[in-house]
Amino acid sequence: MAFAREGASVLVADIAEKGAQETARLIEEHGSQALAVTCDVRRNEDVQRTLNEAIETFGRLDFAFNNAGIEYTIKPAADIMEEEWNRIIDTSFGVGSAIVVDGGQTV
Numbered sequence: 001m002a003f004a005r006e007g008a009s010v011l012v013a014d015i016a017e018k019g020a021q022e023t024a025r026l027i028e029e030h031g032s033q034a035l036a037v038t039c040d041v042r043r044n045e046d047v048q049r050t051l052n053e054a055i056e057t058f059g060r061l062d063f064a065f066n067n068a069g070i071e072y073t074i075k076p077a078a079d080i081m082e083e084e085w086n087r088i089i090d091t092s093f094g095v096g097s098a099i100v101v102d103g104g105q106t107v
Contacts (some may be wrong), residue, residue: 001023001026001027001030003032003063003065004027004030004031004032004034005030005032007032008032008062008063009032009033009034009035009057009058010024010027010032010033010034010035011034011035011037011050011053011054011057011058012024012027012034012035012036012037013037013038013039013041013050014036014037014038014039015038015039015040015041016038017036017038020036020037020038021036023036024036033058035053035054035057035058037049037050037053041066041068
């Protein structure tokens with residue numbers, strides 16, 4: 001929204017399509033051009049497609065602001081289900097990354 005307030009056209013990329021569309025709608029309500037794109041930044045092909053859409057729509061890319069992250073409920077590690085744990089690790093460190101914890105144990 002800050003970029004739009006300064007007159008920039010904005011491509012809103014989000015893994016959540018509805019969220020991207022809502023943000024783009026708000027930007028357009030304030031008078032700037034916006035484009036919503038569904039993008040999973042863990043997938044190179046999604047990032048490339050998003051970049052291509054920015055260039056096709058706006059003619060160029062002047063600036064990129066990356067604020068990708070995941071939301072989850074903060075709770076003790078023992079209470080995190082395996083599927084949720086895998087999502088956190090895959091998103092934070094990339095699939096196939098190794099995390100060395102205390103004692104040299106690789107997770």
